[in-house]
Amino acid sequence: MLAKTSSAKVVLISAIASGQGKTTTTAALARKLIKLGQRVRIFKTGPDFIDPMMLERACGAPVQSLDLWMVGKPASQALLAHAAQEADVILIEGVMGLYDGNPSSADLARAFGVPVLAVLDASAMAQTVGALAMGLRDFGPVHLAGVIANRIASEGHAKMVADAMRDIPLLGSLRRQDQALPERHLGLVLPEEVGQLDALLDQLADQLTIDMDAWNELPLTEFALADEAEVVPALLQGKTIAIARDAAFAFVYPANLDCLRQLGAELVFFSPLANQAIPAQADALYLPGGYPELHAQTLAGATEWQASVCAAHAAGMPILAECGGMMVLTESLTDQQGAHWPMLGLLPGRVVMQPRLAALGAQSLADDHGELRGHTFHYSRFETELIPQAQTIKHSNQEPGEAIYRIGQLQASYFHAYFSSNPLASAQLFLKR
Structure with missing residues (x-):
């Protein structure tokens, strides 16, 4: 008997470090794809509370955690397989840099055969974005599907970055933002504290340019569906x-x-x-x-x-x-x-x-x-x-x-x-x- 499977277009969105704009880019990409009629689900790598709340506002669905240790590989696979039954696109926001932590975001991508989309802050560089992208791809290695260059200053700046990418696709770019998602000591502020948040997310989506031909060429990722869900004893029944x-x-x-x-x-x-x-x-x-x-x-x-x-x-x-x-x-x-x-x-x-x-x-x-x-x-x-x-x-x-x-x-x-x-x-x- 053939195993039951589900599939969707899946990318893990990562970077060289925190502060590159992963959450902003993930939220903008989700909103943009939803406007194009795609069904989008988002996951967050590792333990996090605040980013998932912001990403939930971006896609309109709860954002669960994926982690090979805390959540476990079988449970993470089950979450992805279930989401792939309901969504056209699954975005997984990484944590810190691509190879940081044990397990890292790269470990998660390799465990499930998910391609990586790197968000790189190009505000203080141009051609060097290509060098960073190649380093991220080859160090692991990982399947690097492409790059979204963040905080681009102009069309000329974007062209310099694109010309330096060699064999790595520049899938998109996001202009330098006049208004970004605000932060405090534990990370982003809570969604309800941001005035006109939905308008801001829509604005970010409009500012994000995507090479749709390159995006559409990304393959589907397939996940095996578990035969039966593990039964949890009703120890709190009546409580x-x-x-x-x-x-x-x-x-x-x-x-x-x-x-x-x-x-x-x-x-x-x-x-x-x-x-x-x-x-x-x-x-x-x-x-x-x-x-x-x-x-x-x-x-x-x-x-x-x-x-x-x-x-x-x-x-x-x-x-x-x-x-x-x-x-x-x-x-x-x-x-x-x-x-x-x-x-x-x-x-x-x-x-x-x-x-x-x-x-x-x-x-x-x-x-x-x-x-x-x-x-x-x-x-x-x-x-x-x-x-x-x-x-x-x-x-x-x-x-x-x-x-x-x-x-x-x-x-x-x-x-x-x-x-x-x-x-x-x-x-x-x-x-x-």
């Missing part, structure tokens, strides 16, 4: 999980929500910034990461929300607090301007924002239910005398990573878990121990 969701608590993998639903949980959402109490029907609470440091004054005055969390903790409700979710449960938060804001005080100690990155990278948490994978990324430090009950392990060197704090039914850490990497272990986070 309702309340999830904080607003501008202060926005960092949630779409796959985490899918996993909780597959485990049988009903999800309800509420906004601490709107001073909403935990919904009365909740059996467990999930406080994800986000930007509480930008909303510390509002959170400090959200008395109804604070009271509901403290009451839930006192009553023994399971609570998972990740990164920003943990920050608001401490005694105080010192923001980037040095202002001190009182928080809920369930965790002794204080959180202090700092100008330099405190931690970044893939990590895992092991317990009796196996290894739960995820990552950490934060610019704050937690000053506490609280003794950790466990620690994560860094994927890069197997050294101890983030502290895991437990008080009663509360578990808090800077660690962001990817629930689908271990649904059994994830379910335990929302059940009484």
Whole structure:
């Protein structure tokens, strides 16, 4: 019997480094193809929350993570195969530079036979773009489908770049932008903070020039469809999980929500910034990461929300607090301007924002239910005398990573878990121990 397959035009969009314009180019390309009548899906390589939210606005569909370690190759393949059933084009935005990390974006491209489209910032060069492209292609090597030159100053500039590409197609170019996607310390700002975002995305799409003949010549990539999806036990059947969701608590993998639903949980959402109490029907609470440091004054005055969390903790409700979710449960938060804001005080100690990155990278948490994978990324430090009950392990060197704090039914850490990497272990986070 022949294996069932699905296929689509797929490219992995990468660069030599961060800051080249991968997200802007991916968003512009998605919008342009949609305007041409194509069905487009986007994925993001590696752990990331903010870029996927922006890319979701560009293509109109949830943006899932792909990662050979955190997500796993079989699960990544299943996501791609499913998307190829529904889309004409799949865009995969890489992380950092093409060969950075272990596994890297290049590893992902090679694992699934996906061609690479390099975004190169040409603002301070011309012919050297060709040298960079050849280096990206040959170092791995990878199948380099072509280049999109970003921040082009003029038609003459674009011609100089094109003439230097030799046997690598210049698939397109994007003019130097008067208005780009704005950023802050953790990356792009949230989509709802950008005024007229859809108009900006449409403008970027119009500014992006694509050699459609070269684009149409790109081959389809084929993916094998799994015979049967793995059955996830309904360990959370009958449980309702309340999830904080607003501008202060926005960092949630779409796959985490899918996993909780597959485990049988009903999800309800509420906004601490709107001073909403935990919904009365909740059996467990999930406080994800986000930007509480930008909303510390509002959170400090959200008395109804604070009271509901403290009451839930006192009553023994399971609570998972990740990164920003943990920050608001401490005694105080010192923001980037040095202002001190009182928080809920369930965790002794204080959180202090700092100008330099405190931690970044893939990590895992092991317990009796196996290894739960995820990552950490934060610019704050937690000053506490609280003794950790466990620690994560860094994927890069197997050294101890983030502290895991437990008080009663509360578990808090800077660690962001990817629930689908271990649904059994994830379910335990929302059940009484």
